[in-house]
Amino acid sequence: MMDVRVAERQTDLEILRYNPEIAGEPKLERYTVPTKTEWCVLDALNYLKDNVDPTLTYRWSCHMQVCGSCGMMINGEPKLACKAMLRDYPGVIRIEPLAHFPVERDLVAVADDFLAKLKRVKPYLIPLEKRLPEDGEYRQTPAQLKRYRQFAMCINCMLCYAACPEYGLHPKFIGPAAISLAHRYNRDSRDGGRDERQEEIATAEGVWECTFVGACSEVCPKHVDPAAALQQVKVASTVDWYLEHFMSWVQK
Amino acid sequence: MSRYPYVREVSPTTWYFRAPRYMRYMTREVTSIFIGIFTVIMLVGLSRLSEGQAPYEDFLAALNNPFSVIFLFLALAFALYNSFTWFNVAPKAMPIQVGEELMPDIVVAGGHYILWAILSVVILIWAGIF
Amino acid sequence: MAKSNKPIIWGAFAAGGEAVSLVAPAIILLTLLAAIGRVPPGLSYEQMHSFAAGWFGKLVLFAIVFLSLWSQAHRLRITCFDFGLRADGLVATLFYMLAGAASLWLILILGNI
Numbered sequence: 001m002m003d004v005r006v007a008e009r010q011t012d013l014e015i016l017r018y019n020p021e022i023a024g025e026p027k028l029e030r031y032t033v034p035t036k037t038e039w040c041v042l043d044a045l046n047y048l049k050d051n052v053d054p055t056l057t058y059r060w061s062c063h064m065q066v067c068g069s070c071g072m073m074i075n076g077e078p079k080l081a082c083k084a085m086l087r088d089y090p091g092v093i094r095i096e097p098l099a100h101f102p103v104e105r106d107l108v109a110v111a112d113d114f115l116a117k118l119k120r121v122k123p124y125l126i127p128l129e130k131r132l133p134e135d136g137e138y139r140q141t142p143a144q145l146k147r148y149r150q151f152a153m154c155i156n157c158m159l160c161y162a163a164c165p166e167y168g169l170h171p172k173f174i175g176p177a178a179i180s181l182a183h184r185y186n187r188d189s190r191d192g193g194r195d196e197r198q199e200e201i202a203t204a205e206g207v208w209e210c211t212f213v214g215a216c217s218e219v220c221p222k223h224v225d226p227a228a229a230l231q232q233v234k235v236a237s238t239v240d241w242y243l244e245h246f247m248s249w250v251q252k
Numbered sequence: 253m254s255r256y257p258y259v260r261e262v263s264p265t266t267w268y269f270r271a272p273r274y275m276r277y278m279t280r281e282v283t284s285i286f287i288g289i290f291t292v293i294m295l296v297g298l299s300r301l302s303e304g305q306a307p308y309e310d311f312l313a314a315l316n317n318p319f320s321v322i323f324l325f326l327a328l329a330f331a332l333y334n335s336f337t338w339f340n341v342a343p344k345a346m347p348i349q350v351g352e353e354l355m356p357d358i359v360v361a362g363g364h365y366i367l368w369a370i371l372s373v374v375i376l377i378w379a380g381i382f
Numbered sequence: 383m384a385k386s387n388k389p390i391i392w393g394a395f396a397a398g399g400e401a402v403s404l405v406a407p408a409i410i411l412l413t414l415l416a417a418i419g420r421v422p423p424g425l426s427y428e429q430m431h432s433f434a435a436g437w438f439g440k441l442v443l444f445a446i447v448f449l450s451l452w453s454q455a456h457r458l459r460i461t462c463f464d465f466g467l468r469a470d471g472l473v474a475t476l477f478y479m480l481a482g483a484a485s486l487w488l489i490l491i492l493g494n495i
């Protein structure tokens with residue numbers, strides 16, 4: 001007898017639907033779709049959109065955990081729909097747009113706030129020394145790369161914002177991913193932009209809104225560990241503060 | 253294009269019931285109530301100590317009642333919880349790079365646990381427990 | 383937005399968190415033993431007094447109590463906010479003033495031993 005590796009099942013989905021064209025609150029709708037065990041939640045949503053309800057709206061692009069666009073709440077947890085496997089969800093699967101963000105339509109969260117914050121922290125290389133092409137490339141040793149590599153893995157999926165209660169409570173908080181990316185460039189040996197970034201992240205709305213809940217690191221699909229980045233920014237900003245004030249007392 | 257984003261409010265008073273990890277976080281924060289009160293008890297004890305032998309011995313005698321036993325028992329449990337959460341996350345704030353490699357978290361956390369064990373034994377020996 | 387002055391408190395919070403995590407369980411255990419009527423020799427008047435009378439003992443007691451005061455005050459402030467008490471400025475002023483007053487008291491006490 002042959003072992004059947006790919007089983008089929010009927011999967012019940014409860015999806016939060018919101019239509020901005022019609023006044024009213026988002027409502028959970030129930031659907032049942034035929035699925036295969038090795039599907040991810042995104043496959044089930046695609047089946048639903050292609051075969052049952054073409055108006056269902058959600059974001060996705062890569063289907064392989066690199067574009068960061070399919071973040072949603074799956075049974076209350078922030079997850080990438082393309083990484084959440086159906087076999088890990090035996091019962092009804094409740095799918096909602098990412099927490100803490102406004103809802104644009106159905107499962108689409110409004111990302112404007114995060115994108116504006118990302119821009120503010122200058123997440124790009126601000127070269128320490130200006131080099132012309134004829135001067136050759138910026139060189140970096142493997143040890144220097146390791147200093148920031150983990151923080152460079154972020155795919156801007158915003159799962160950490162949906163997990164962070166402090167972001168939910170104070171929407172002005174610059175938040176885990178943006179501060180981690182600022183930290184990623186601050187730790188880059190080729191970069192000289194830390195002072196500019198500190199003006200944004202060493203503020204009350206920046207790293208000091210963080211109370212080290214640690215939820216961001218638990219949900220991050222790329223093991224960026226934003227909570228670690230933020231604690232390191234706090235330590236460095238504290239050293240800065242004592243040095244700046246001590247220096248100005250010494251000079252008086 | 254007009255947009256009508258729907259905002260879901262977060263409850264400022266009950267948000268932490270939403271996920272177990274939030275409850276674990278709040279437990280860690282609540283340790284400050286117990287350790288804070290214990291710190292005040294230490295201050296009062298030191299103050300009685302500065303007043304002389306009789307007031308200090310009265311202070312020790314006053315501790316001997318069911319309420320303070322229950323409180324201190326809870327304070328001990330919360331202090332232990334605080335210590336574990338603190339040591340487990342200590343490596344995050346201070347990454348150590350030796351040569352090319354970043355030290356695994358377990359090394360820094362383990363260092364804290366060892367120091368904790370040594371200090372606790374030193375305190376207990378000093379107090380004549382062993 | 384201006385850089386924050388939080389570091390002055392956070393520095394004490396972090397140092398206090400470290401100190402408290404390392405020594406609080408042992409100290410509370412000793413106090414618990416005293417509370418159930420088995421006062422450990424270390425908590426007797428003679429040993430405590432001779433410890434607190436020396437400069438080393440004073441330094442240790444000052445460091446533990448002072449750092450613990452500030453780190454618990456800071457964490458209590460955040461705890462109030464997290465439970466939904468939104469008057470953060472008021473709460474912060476209150477707890478930091480209490481910690482400041484208690485620190486002064488601690489200095490006076492240790493000076494008197």
Ligand code: SF4
Nearest residue numbers: 154155157158160220
């Ligand atoms: S830090 Fe992690 S969870 Fe946050 S946006 Fe980046 S990849 Fe997503």
Ligand code: FES
Nearest residue numbers: 063067068070082
């Ligand atoms: S579709 Fe790209 S990360 Fe899921």
